[in-house]
Amino acid sequence: MATFDFLEIRHLHIDYDNLDQELLNEVIREEPSFQWCISCGCCTATCSAGNHTTFNIRRISLILRRGEVEGLEEELKKCMLCGKCTLVCPRDIQLRNVVMNIKKIILKKKTA
Numbered sequence: 001m002a003t004f005d006f007l008e009i010r011h012l013h014i015d016y017d018n019l020d021q022e023l024l025n026e027v028i029r030e031e032p033s034f035q036w037c038i039s040c041g042c043c044t045a046t047c048s049a050g051n052h053t054t055f056n057i058r059r060i061s062l063i064l065r066r067g068e069v070e071g072l073e074e075e076l077k078k079c080m081l082c083g084k085c086t087l088v089c090p091r092d093i094q095l096r097n098v099v100m101n102i103k104k105i106i107l108k109k110k111t112a
């Protein structure tokens, strides 16, 4: 593959053809609105947890789409389920419901 003189940083490559999107697909099945996200960041800007911790709800959405689910459960404990993200979302995405569903699916997998 031609590199066009750009530096290749292999460990930062994202292979979009081979992502593990199992969890993402399950979340979308439970909460279809999640697929409409345009990554605008309004949810992150208003997030109660994000104002006091390193929690970043838009990042959660991104890593879920990349299939990088390691550490996700721990990170989601920071969410207060206040629902502000849902109120400000321009795409009417039910993010609070998304968070609850991710937790539910992870728990189900652990106890299966």
Ligand code: SF4
Pocket (backbone or CB within 6 Å): 036, 037, 038, 039, 040, 041, 042, 043, 044, 058, 088, 089, 090, 091, 092, 093, 095
């Ligand atoms: S506010 Fe809605 S559309 Fe914007 S990043 Fe958050 S979930 Fe996605």
Ligand code: SF4
Pocket (backbone or CB within 6 Å): 043, 046, 047, 048, 049, 050, 057, 078, 079, 080, 081, 082, 083, 084, 085, 086, 095, 096, 099
């Ligand atoms: S429900 Fe969670 S992600 Fe949404 S604004 Fe509240 S703390 Fe942030």
